[in-house]
Every structure is written in structure tokens, then in C-alpha cells.
Amino acid sequence: MPLFINRDQIFAHQVHLLEHKLRSKEERILELETENAILHLRLAECLGKLRRDHEKETKALQHHLQQRNAQKITRSALAKLLSEVQAVKQDLSELFAVYLSFSTELEEQRKQLLDKVQQASCSLKGDRGEEAQDLQAVVSALERSLEEERERCRAERQRRKELHNTLVELRGNIRVHCRVRPVLPFDHVPSSTPGSWPALSEEVVSTVSDDTVMVNCIKPGMPVHNKMYEFERVHGPEESQDAVFEEVKPLLTSLLDGYNVCIMAYGQTGSGKTHTMMGSQLLEEHSGGQPGAQQGIIPKATAEFFRMISEKPADSHTVEVSVMEVYNNEVLDLLAKDAQGNPAEQRCDVITTSNGASQVIALKYQPVRDASEVMQILSRVLKLRAHCPTLVHPDSSRSHLIVTLTISSKSPNALALARRLQSAKKDMQLAAQKEWWSPRCRRANLVARKSSEDHLFASTASSPSRSPSHSPCSSPRPSVSQALFKTKLQLVDLAGSESVGMSGVSGAALWEVSCINRSLSALSDVLGALAEQRPHVPYRNSKLTHLLQDAIGGDAKLLVMLCVSPTQRYVTESLQSLGFGTRARQVQKELPRRKGNPLKVK
Incomplete structure (x- = not known):
């Protein structure tokens, strides 16, 4: 029997x-359209972000170009000012040569006049007073002309100081230099996980130009981010000690012009502070080693300073050295000795004087005459500085070392000349004493001679001419003083400014690290207060900042290196x-004022 097939059911099933x-296809189409819309939204967000990043980069590039143009204008102004300073120096050297020749000529004329006075005193009897008066008038005229030349020389010297100070102000009263040391053997530390990224010995700090340093901030899983820092001068690993100095x-020129100068090295342990300040061959040079270019700022600055003093008149400057360390927030005098002559750590207190300067009570000052004496003192007392091994360096300095050269200057204008004029006046007084002698004059002459020997200078403003009706005795009271x-x-x-975790110390050494970090933090707070021009600057929060008060603030x-x-x-x-260093560059200090206030010297 044939099977009956229902075609309608089959067709209905196929239609179903x-x-x-x-x-199913329509649902898939809806899903794809939704994904397409989401992708379009993401594409629009990426395009907007790229557009914003491009605008930021364009603005940053324009700002950098503007800064570069401003720096070029400033450098051209500095170059022009430097050329003017050099021209003034040349004029000063020529004027000094004229001054020397004029002094020599005046000395010869003085001798000739003295010879004439002696001859006139022996030969003439009646008109001796008139002849002596004429000769004294000539001497007075010569002294006045010499005083005019001295005033011109003083004005030129003052102009040179003002130009030099203007140049230093344009470059910044607070200057920040950066020195990147080369990679050293102790930088290569084997990693606990070989092949880990990034490597500890990888160089991430590099110099971009002579005023810019770049730091590659590398973090695992994050893109490399470069940070740029600009300073007045950046020294790369290849630059020598001479280039830094x-x-x-x-x-140092500002120092002789009457301004306090401070040079400090800041950084972590092992970053090259002591190498920059002292050098790596300080002790070897005094023990017969070869004096090379590895000397640091301290020996080079000391040698240059004494060289500059040698060009000044003799006995116009006296120098004293003191060496201190700030250890555990205590000021210790490294030059102090006990009764047996052995070095002893003497604690000192710091006070602020009425004129705002910091002064250390009971601090020992040792007079020095040249740079070699300073270096001998430093090579002896540096052994007393506190040291402790850390994970960063096996011989880490745990105190702040402060070497101070105190310069006492007196007026260089009239010292040598006053002695010559004093001798000439004594000769004239002895010649005139034979004519106008009296016990009263003799007593006055003895007093005047004793006073002049005590002070070692005589008046150049008063005229030596006398009339026969007045006594030729000079006044025992000098009118020119040597202002100190x-x-x-x-x-x-x-x-070192490293953290406790980096130093790896424990026990009693933790207190040392804590004191170091607190004093450096106080130094940063002082610079921040100066940068924000706060009415109160916290100098006394630390012995370090209190000690350096007149070197950080004021004029x-x-x-900062x-x-x-x-x-x-x-x-x-x-x-x-x-x-x-960036915070230190933000400090705007007040206009410098030359120190002209004389100090009382006991």
C-alpha cells in the first residue's frame, strides 16, 4: 500500500x-551593528585624545622655543656686559700703570724738595721761612693732585665692582649647578632575578645640553616618561674638575668686593660631593703625590683666592680659617684641642647678631697666609669627621662639613702712600724744628710721632704748609682711619640625602640618618620660605640653617652644586x-648691598 505524503506539512516545516x-541572521546583524557603533565611538575617542595630545605637544614646543629665544637674548646681553667688564678691566690696568708712574715721579720730586729744604736751611738765614713755606705749598699741591688721582682710581674700581656685581646678579644670586657623575664599579650590582627589567645599573640620568638634564623614569608595564630639569649650568660625566671650577x-671676585659667598654640594652618598668639593688626591698631594687636575673646589678656590690677595697691597687682607661639622644637630669645632694637645670635639652654640649675621660662640680661628697652610689644616682635621659604612658607600660621611675662610679687609687706598707721606712730614718737621724750637713743640712732636707709630698711617687730607706765625707741630690725632x-x-x-631604606643602617646609626634628613629638610623649608617671600624664614629649625643664615639669605x-x-x-x-635644586632656583633674593660698615677690632 503506497505511503501518503502530506506535502503541506513538509512545506510548513521547511518554512518554519x-x-x-x-x-538568527537578523539577531547576528543587530549584534554586529552594535559592535560597529561601539568601535566608532572608541575611534572617535582615540582621535580626540590624539588631537589633544598633539595640541599639548605643540604648545609645549612653542613654550620651549620662547624660552630658548629668551635665553639667547639673555646670553647676548651677558656677552655684551662681559665685554664691557673686560674693557673696564683694561682701562683699570692702564690707569694703575699711570698711577704707579705718577707715584714714582712724586717720590722723586719729594726727595728733590727735601734736598732743597735741607740746603735752604743750611745756607739761608733771613728768608728761610718764606722758602720753606713755598716748598711746603708745592708739596701740598702735589698731595692734592695725588688725592685726585686716587679718587679717579677709586671711582674706576667702584665702577668695575658694580659691573661685576650686575653680571653676577644677571646670572643669579642663588645659582644652581648640576653635575652628573660617571658610572662607577659599585653601580654594577647583580640583580636577584636575572633578566629582570629595568636593570639597576642602567643609565637613566643624562645631560641634554650645558643647562639641561634629562631623567628617564622607567617603570615596569608603563611607557617611558622623560623629565627635563634646567639649571644655570649642567656638567656631564666627561667634564673635568677644572671645567667645574x-x-x-x-x-671669588664678589668675595673681595665685600659680599659673603657660600658654595655647597648637595646629593646622596656616593654621588660625588666630596670628590667635587675636595678632590680625590687631597691627602696624596701633601704626602709627595703628584698634584693633578683632581683637586676639588676647596683647594682650587683657596689657591685662586690667595692669588687674588697677592695682587692687592701688602697687609690689606688677613685670612683666618675655621672647620666645623654639624653632627646629630650639634656644631662641633674640628680645630679645638684638649689640654694635652689631642683633637677633641668641642660643641659650639650658634647665635644671631644684631645685624642678622650668624656667629658661633667659642669657635677657634687659625690665621693662614697661603693655600698650602689651609690644605695642611684640612688634611689633618678631615680625619676627625664622622664616617660610617652604609649599603651605598663603605665610607659614608655622616655629618655636614663647613670650611669657613674669614677675610678681614682694610682700605687699600692710603696705606702705602700714607707711610711715605708720614716719613716726608717727619723729615720736614725735623728740619723746621731747628728754626722754631720750643719745649712745647718738642712734647707735641713726641706725642705725634708716638701716635703715628701706633697707627702706621698719617693724614693725607690736611695740608703740610705752615706759616711762621704758627707752630709747625703736627696734630697727634690722625684724620684717616683704616676701616675694617x-x-x-x-x-x-x-x-648624603638618601633615605633610611637606601642606606640600610640600623641601631644607633638610625639617629644619624634621622638628623641628616631633618637638617636637609629644614634647608629645603628655608629655601621654600624665601621663594614664597614669607614674613618668617625658619632658620632656627636646624643648626645647619642657623649656621648658614647669612650665606643663604640677605645679600x-x-x-648649590x-x-x-x-x-x-x-x-x-x-x-x-x-x-x-628646582626649588632653590625659585628664590628671589633682595638686591645685594656691599658691606661697608666698619667693625670694631679689639
């Missing part, structure tokens, strides 16, 4: 299957040092 497939040398003023050159080697010249390690291992400490 096709409708099911159609619904050439940027420091102009500050003191300036300080402070050379500071700060302790002093401050140079940032010493930075180049490797990834110390990138945190390097960023902290660079941030400290």
Missing part, C-alpha cells in the same frame, strides 16, 4: 526552519636632589 534561520671662579670689614667664604660638603652669593648618580638604582634620590 527558514524563518528560524532568518531570525671655571664656573665657580667669578664668585669682614666677609666669609663658606665651603660646605653636606651629608650673600650662594652656589647638585651631585647626581646616573643609574636606575638611585633614580629616586636623583629626582629628590633635582627637585631640591
Whole structure:
């Protein structure tokens, strides 16, 4: 019997299957359209972000170009001013040569006049008073002309000082230099997980130009981010000690012009602070080693300073040295000795005088005459400085070292000339004493001679001419005084600024690290208060800032030498040092005023 096939059921089933497939396709189409819309939204967001990043980069590039143009204009102005300073120096040298020739000619004329006075005193009897008066009038005229030449020389010298100070002000009263040391053997530390990224010995700090340093901030899983820091001068690993000192040398001229100068090295342990300040061959040079270019700022600055003093008149400057360290927030005098002559740590207190200067009570000052004496003292007392091994360096300095050169200067204008005029007046007085002699005059002459021997100078403003009706006795009271003023050159080697975790110390050494970090934090707070021009600057929060009060604020010249390690291992400490230097550059100090107030010397 044939099977009965219901075609309608078959067709209905096929239609049902096709409708099911159609619904599935339509659902798939809706899903794809939704995904397409989401992708379009993401594409629009990416395009907007790229457009914003491009605008930011364009603005940053324009700002950088503007800064570059401003720097070029400033450098051209500095170059022009430097050429003017050099021209003034040349004029001063020519004027000094004329001054020497005029002094020599005046000396010869003085001798001739004295010979004529002696001849006239022996040959003439009646008109001796008139002849002596004429000769004294000629001497007076010569003294007045000499005084005019001295005034011209003083004005030119003052102009040179003003130009030099203007040049230093344009470059900044607080200058921040950065020095990136080369990679050293102790930087290569084997990693606990070989092949880990990034490597601890990888160089991440590099110099871009002579005023810009770049830090590659590398973090696992994050893109590389470069940070740029600009300072007045950046020294790369290849630059020598001489190149570093050439940027420091102009500050010594300001020191002789009457301004306090401070040079400090800031950075973590092992970043090259002591190498920059002292050099690596300080002790070897005094023990027969070869004096090379590895000398640091302290020996080079000392040698240059005494060279500049040697060009001044004799006995116009006296220099004293003191060496201190700030250890555990205590000021210790490294030059102090006990009764047996052995070195002893003498604690000193710091006070602030009425004129705002810091003064250390019971601090020992040792007079020095040349740079070799200073270096001998330093090579002896540096052994007394506190040291402790850490994970960063086996011989880490745990105190702030402060070497101070105190310069007492007196007026260089009239010292040598006053002695010659004093001798001439004595000769004239002895010649005239034979004519106008009396017991009263003799007593006055003895008093005047004793007074002049005590003071070692005579009046150049008063005229030596006398009339026969007056006594030729000179006044025992001098009218020219030698005004003394003191300036300080402070050379500071700060302790390491690394954290406790980086140093790896424990026990009693934790207190040392805590005191170091608190004193450096106080130094940063002082610079921040100066930058924000707060009415109160917290100098007394630390013995370090209290000791350096007249070197950081006021009219002093401050140079901060940032010493930075180049490797990834110390990138945190390097960023902290660079941030400290950036804050120091923001300080706007008041206009410098030359120290002209005489100090009372006992």
C-alpha cells in the first residue's frame, strides 16, 4: 500500500526552519551593528585624545622655543656686559700703570724738595721761612693732585665692582649647578632575578645640553616618561674638575668686593660631593703625590683666592680659617684641642647678631697666609669627621662639613702712600724744628710721632704748609682711619640625602640618618620660605640653617652644586636632589648691598 505524503506539512516545516534561520541572521546583524557603533565611538575617542595630545605637544614646543629665544637674548646681553667688564678691566690696568708712574715721579720730586729744604736751611738765614713755606705749598699741591688721582682710581674700581656685581646678579644670586657623575664599579650590582627589567645599573640620568638634564623614569608595564630639569649650568660625566671650577671662579671676585659667598654640594652618598668639593688626591698631594687636575673646589678656590690677595697691597687682607661639622644637630669645632694637645670635639652654640649675621660662640680661628697652610689644616682635621659604612658607600660621611675662610679687609687706598707721606712730614718737621724750637713743640712732636707709630698711617687730607706765625707741630690725632670689614667664604660638603631604606643602617646609626634628613629638610623649608617671600624664614629649625643664615639669605652669593648618580638604582634620590635644586632656583633674593660698615677690632 503506497505511503501518503502530506506535502503541506513538509512545506510548513521547511518554512518554519527558514524563518528560524532568518531570525538568527537578523539577531547576528543587530549584534554586529552594535559592535560597529561601539568601535566608532572608541575611534572617535582615540582621535580626540590624539588631537589633544598633539595640541599639548605643540604648545609645549612653542613654550620651549620662547624660552630658548629668551635665553639667547639673555646670553647676548651677558656677552655684551662681559665685554664691557673686560674693557673696564683694561682701562683699570692702564690707569694703575699711570698711577704707579705718577707715584714714582712724586717720590722723586719729594726727595728733590727735601734736598732743597735741607740746603735752604743750611745756607739761608733771613728768608728761610718764606722758602720753606713755598716748598711746603708745592708739596701740598702735589698731595692734592695725588688725592685726585686716587679718587679717579677709586671711582674706576667702584665702577668695575658694580659691573661685576650686575653680571653676577644677571646670572643669579642663588645659582644652581648640576653635575652628573660617571658610572662607577659599585653601580654594577647583580640583580636577584636575572633578566629582570629595568636593570639597576642602567643609565637613566643624562645631560641634554650645558643647562639641561634629562631623567628617564622607567617603570615596569608603563611607557617611558622623560623629565627635563634646567639649571644655570649642567656638567656631564666627561667634564673635568677644572671645567667645574671655571664656573665657580667669578664668585671669588664678589668675595673681595665685600659680599659673603657660600658654595655647597648637595646629593646622596656616593654621588660625588666630596670628590667635587675636595678632590680625590687631597691627602696624596701633601704626602709627595703628584698634584693633578683632581683637586676639588676647596683647594682650587683657596689657591685662586690667595692669588687674588697677592695682587692687592701688602697687609690689606688677613685670612683666618675655621672647620666645623654639624653632627646629630650639634656644631662641633674640628680645630679645638684638649689640654694635652689631642683633637677633641668641642660643641659650639650658634647665635644671631644684631645685624642678622650668624656667629658661633667659642669657635677657634687659625690665621693662614697661603693655600698650602689651609690644605695642611684640612688634611689633618678631615680625619676627625664622622664616617660610617652604609649599603651605598663603605665610607659614608655622616655629618655636614663647613670650611669657613674669614677675610678681614682694610682700605687699600692710603696705606702705602700714607707711610711715605708720614716719613716726608717727619723729615720736614725735623728740619723746621731747628728754626722754631720750643719745649712745647718738642712734647707735641713726641706725642705725634708716638701716635703715628701706633697707627702706621698719617693724614693725607690736611695740608703740610705752615706759616711762621704758627707752630709747625703736627696734630697727634690722625684724620684717616683704616676701616675694617669682614666677609666669609663658606665651603660646605653636606651629608648624603638618601633615605633610611637606601642606606640600610640600623641601631644607633638610625639617629644619624634621622638628623641628616631633618637638617636637609629644614634647608629645603628655608629655601621654600624665601621663594614664597614669607614674613618668617625658619632658620632656627636646624643648626645647619642657623649656621648658614647669612650665606643663604640677605645679600650673600650662594652656589648649590647638585651631585647626581646616573643609574636606575638611585633614580629616586636623583629626582629628590633635582627637585631640591628646582626649588632653590625659585628664590628671589633682595638686591645685594656691599658691606661697608666698619667693625670694631679689639
